[in-house]
Amino acid sequence: MADSKIESDHGLNVRMFMTGLALVILYVIIFTVLLNVGVQLVFVIVICGGLLFSQYYFSDKIAMFSMHAKEVTPAQEPKLHQIVDRLCLLANMEKPRVGVAEMDIPNAFATGRSPNHAVICATRGLMNRLNDEELEAVLAHELSHVAHRDVAIMTIASGVGMLAGLVSRIALWSTLLSGGGRSRSGNQIVLLEMLTFVVSIVIYVIAFLLTMALSRYRELAADRSGAILIGKPSVLASALVHVTGDMGRIPRTDLRKSEGMNAFFFAPALAGNTAASLFSTHPSLEKRLDALKKLEVELNG
Amino acid sequence: MGLRDTLFGRTKQVAPKLDGLFALPSAALTLESELDLVPSGNAGLCFKAGSGETTITTDDEIIALLNFDDKTGTVKVTTDDLGFKWLVVTDPELDGLVTRIHGANTTMVEHGLGPRLLCAVFGFVPKTPPGDGAVRMVYLLKQGTFYPFAPTGPNQRDNELELRVRSFVGDDLPMEKDLARWMALWNLPVS
Numbered sequence: 001m002a003d004s005k006i007e008s009d010h011g012l013n014v015r016m017f018m019t020g021l022a023l024v025i026l027y028v029i030i031f032t033v034l035l036n037v038g039v040q041l042v043f044v045i046v047i048c049g050g051l052l053f054s055q056y057y058f059s060d061k062i063a064m065f066s067m068h069a070k071e072v073t074p075a076q077e078p079k080l081h082q083i084v085d086r087l088c089l090l091a092n093m094e095k096p097r098v099g100v101a102e103m104d105i106p107n108a109f110a111t112g113r114s115p116n117h118a119v120i121c122a123t124r125g126l127m128n129r130l131n132d133e134e135l136e137a138v139l140a141h142e143l144s145h146v147a148h149r150d151v152a153i154m155t156i157a158s159g160v161g162m163l164a165g166l167v168s169r170i171a172l173w174s175t176l177l178s179g180g181g182r183s184r185s186g187n188q189i190v191l192l193e194m195l196t197f198v199v200s201i202v203i204y205v206i207a208f209l210l211t212m213a214l215s216r217y218r219e220l221a222a223d224r225s226g227a228i229l230i231g232k233p234s235v236l237a238s239a240l241v242h243v244t245g246d247m248g249r250i251p252r253t254d255l256r257k258s259e260g261m262n263a264f265f266f267a268p269a270l271a272g273n274t275a276a277s278l279f280s281t282h283p284s285l286e287k288r289l290d291a292l293k294k295l296e297v298e299l300n301g
Numbered sequence: 302m303g304l305r306d307t308l309f310g311r312t313k314q315v316a317p318k319l320d321g322l323f324a325l326p327s328a329a330l331t332l333e334s335e336l337d338l339v340p341s342g343n344a345g346l347c348f349k350a351g352s353g354e355t356t357i358t359t360d361d362e363i364i365a366l367l368n369f370d371d372k373t374g375t376v377k378v379t380t381d382d383l384g385f386k387w388l389v390v391t392d393p394e395l396d397g398l399v400t401r402i403h404g405a406n407t408t409m410v411e412h413g414l415g416p417r418l419l420c421a422v423f424g425f426v427p428k429t430p431p432g433d434g435a436v437r438m439v440y441l442l443k444q445g446t447f448y449p450f451a452p453t454g455p456n457q458r459d460n461e462l463e464l465r466v467r468s469f470v471g472d473d474l475p476m477e478k479d480l481a482r483w484m485a486l487w488n489l490p491v492s
Contacts, residue, residue, distance in 0.1 A: 017308075017309070020308065074485075078456070079383075082383060082484075082485070082487075083383060085484045085485075086349075086383065086385065086419060086484065089419060089420070089441055089443060089444070089482065089484060090315070090349060090416070090417075090419055090443065091312065091315060091443075092315040092443040092444060095481055095482075132382075132383060132384060133384050136383075136384070144310075144312055147312050148306075148307060148310040148311075148312070149307050150310070153307070153308075153310075217310070218310050221309070221310030221311065222310065225310070225311065225312040228312070228314065228416075229312070229314075230349060230351075231349055231350070231351025231417055232351055299351065
């Protein structure tokens with residue numbers, strides 16, 4: 001087909017690949033360190049794995065619960081369901097469950113461990129502020145997250161950070177326990193564990209930054225796929241401007257409640273520009289609008 | 302979706318399945334003999350109009366694009382309340398309707414608009430009114446499957462009649478097995 005080449009953005013792919021590669025290298029470093037520590041290996045893996053798995057497996061329930069979102073039937077929210085119905089048929093994907101969060105912050109999220117267990121959720125504020133076409137654009141963006149399996153990807157990515165955090169804590173703990181170290185071999189162990197501690201702190205910071213970077217690329221990718229699905233990048237851009245413009249005006253105190261959900265949100269619920277872009281889960285509005293503008297040109301070229 | 306698409310966050314655009322349409326005329330015979338339903342002479346094609354040149358914007362351009370053999374029928378374009386465009390075709394012969402809709406599909410695919418196509422709808426009415434009510438046969442272009450849609454009011458549909466239609470034409474047509482995909486098309490411009 002003539003338009004097949006609009007589907008992939010080479011630069012974006014390269015950056016995502018590099019981020020992913022960096023994460024894999026981190027895994028290798030961590031496991032080397034872990035093997036040196038030896039005893040704690042099983043313990044660390046069980047705890048980390050268990051926490052991560054439940055976070056991943058129950059992602060839909062956790063997200064719905066913490067956002068006070070309720071699943072809605074087609075009778076309760078006919079328009080929302082109709083829009084999702086049509087988008088899913090256009091994209092030939094399973095229809096996720098549909099939920100609404102009764103809060104005024106205009107936002108939307110999609111989560112769930114697999115496309116079959118996905119839930120897509122919009123806040124009341126979003127539905128009140130956007131027109132139907134813009135709402136459709138936002139839902140298309142969220143459906144793209146489902147199609148891209150972003151919950152799984154981000155869980156794996158953030159797993160590295162958790163693993164590093166745990167290792168550093170255990171290292172610290174055992175350093176304190178072994179105290180001054182009486183024998184020569186004891187000294188070596190203490191040194192080794194001090195090293196582990198420093199290394200894993202560094203790794204934790206790097207992993208965190210990389211996870212944030214990956215999250216931003218996934219957002220851009222979802223913007224892209226969503227805009228291609230509805231065929232109108234400009235509508236998604238206008239929805240973004242509406243949502244973000246409104247959000248800047250809402251006082252910070254109201255928004256803090258939902259900060260924990262940032263990674264799965266359409267626009268992050270942080271007021272102001274205080275958070276440096278390096279620590280942000282979402283790309284800046286300018287970057288997203290820029291990418292959409294380029295896509296608009298691409299689609300028409 | 303493949304692993305690489307997942308890793309890189311890409312969605313493949315879905316190409317429509319066009320050929321399933323041609324099963325409709327033989328199913329129409331069954332509909333007439335078993336359920337007393339005959340083609341209404343109306344059909345529609347529902348698609349999502351994009352922005353820009355390759356994705357056409359104005360109605361005139363779409364009609365010009367689809368201006369094929371125009372002896373017996375008419376073609377017009379409307380927009381529904383969800384912003385989807387409908388190409389509405391009239392032709393007394395079902396074969397003619399199917400050919401026109403297929404032609405429209407092919408033209409749109411040739412112009413790179415295949416991923417924008419949602420569904421095609423063919424109207425069926427009782428031969429001896431009032432009968433059991435009118436039924437639209439909806440063809441989902443991405444899935445390549447049919448389902449019946451029998452609206453009875455602004456927000457009501459006759460599920461019993463729809464399931465009866467499925468039981469009769471299930472052998473003739475590729476029916477949509479997932480009932481969740483039997484999308485309601487309220488206020489559709491095809492009678």
